[in-house]
Amino acid sequence: MLYRRPTEPQAIELPFDGEIFLVRLRRHRQARRYTLRIQAATREVILTLPPRGTVKEAKAFAEKHGGWIAARIGRLPEITPFRNGLIIPLRGVPHRIVHRKGERGTVWTEEDNNGKPIICVAGDAEYLQRRVTDYLKREARRDLEVASRAYAEKLGVFIKRLTIRDQASRWGSCSTTGALSYSWRLIMAPPHVLDYLAAHEVAHMVEMNHSNRFWRLVRKIHPGYEKAKVWLDVRGTELHRYGAVGRIPLDVD
Known part of the structure; x- marks a missing residue:
């Protein structure tokens, strides 16, 4: 049972250093203490309360950590919507978005007159953001389908379903x-x-944990995975400055 009263607020306002931060309150039945986290892409501050926690204590906890909240939000990258002329990475390679209003088709890649890769987007400008997002989702699904099924074959497991999302955590x-x-x-x-x-997620089909056995399995099917893991830990946040506002994944499971 969670102890939220019917009149309990969903969020509180936190004044700090001339700014006001909105802090969303969230109860969790397994929480043992008050915790704060930032949904980086949305800049949402979330304060988790234990089942018997109070709003008064939550507010005091947020006020105590106001400097931490302001500093973390201040370091977050600005969201950059997809637009004509924007340079975004595609499979790690910078591509410039070029609006081709009068041409047929939706989205495709080619090289410009200087031999540099571009992402071409046909149609009206108002649809550019959605079309680029849909294109990236399709490309992601294709690459992840191929990679996941290759690793599943190595481990002798069967993938029931594969979905592509803008995951929250x-x-x-x-x-x-x-x-x-x-x-x-x-x-x-x-x-x-x-x-x-x-490789990481397919390995979980054998080991549903992050034990030493799990990491040995990842290394077996994907030697040298550490380099990719470090890249994601250090550079992954950058991927969420682009496109429609979503939520930044912070981990893999």
Whole structure:
């Protein structure tokens, strides 16, 4: 049972250093203490309360950590919508978005007159953001399907379903029923990073944990995975400055 009263607020306002931060309150039945986290792409501050926690204590906890909240939000990258002329990474390679209003088709890649890669988007400008996002999702699904099924074949397991999302808290996940889910933003990372995520999640179909046995299994099917893991830890946040506002994955599971 969670102890939220009917009149309990869903969020509180936190004044700090001339700014006001909105802090969303969230109860969790397994929480043992008050904790704060930032949904980086949305800049949302979330304060988790234990079942018997109070709003008064939560507010005091937030006020105590106001400097931490302001500093973390201040370091976050600005969201950059997809637009004509924007340079975004595709499989780790910078591509410039070029609007081709009068041409047929939707989205495709080619090289410009200088031999540099571009992403061409046909149609009206108002649809450019959605079309680029849909294109990246399709490319992500294709690459992750290929990589995941290759690793599944190595381990002798069967993938029941594969979905592409803009996940809230992780780059990928695996269910006990064999369903895999990935963030479409992995298509912007270098291929070896996407490949590592596929190996990671497929390995969970054998080991549903992060034990030493699990990491040995990952290393067996994807030697040298550490390089990709470090890239994701250090550079992964950058992938979420692009496109429609979503939520930054912070981990893999």
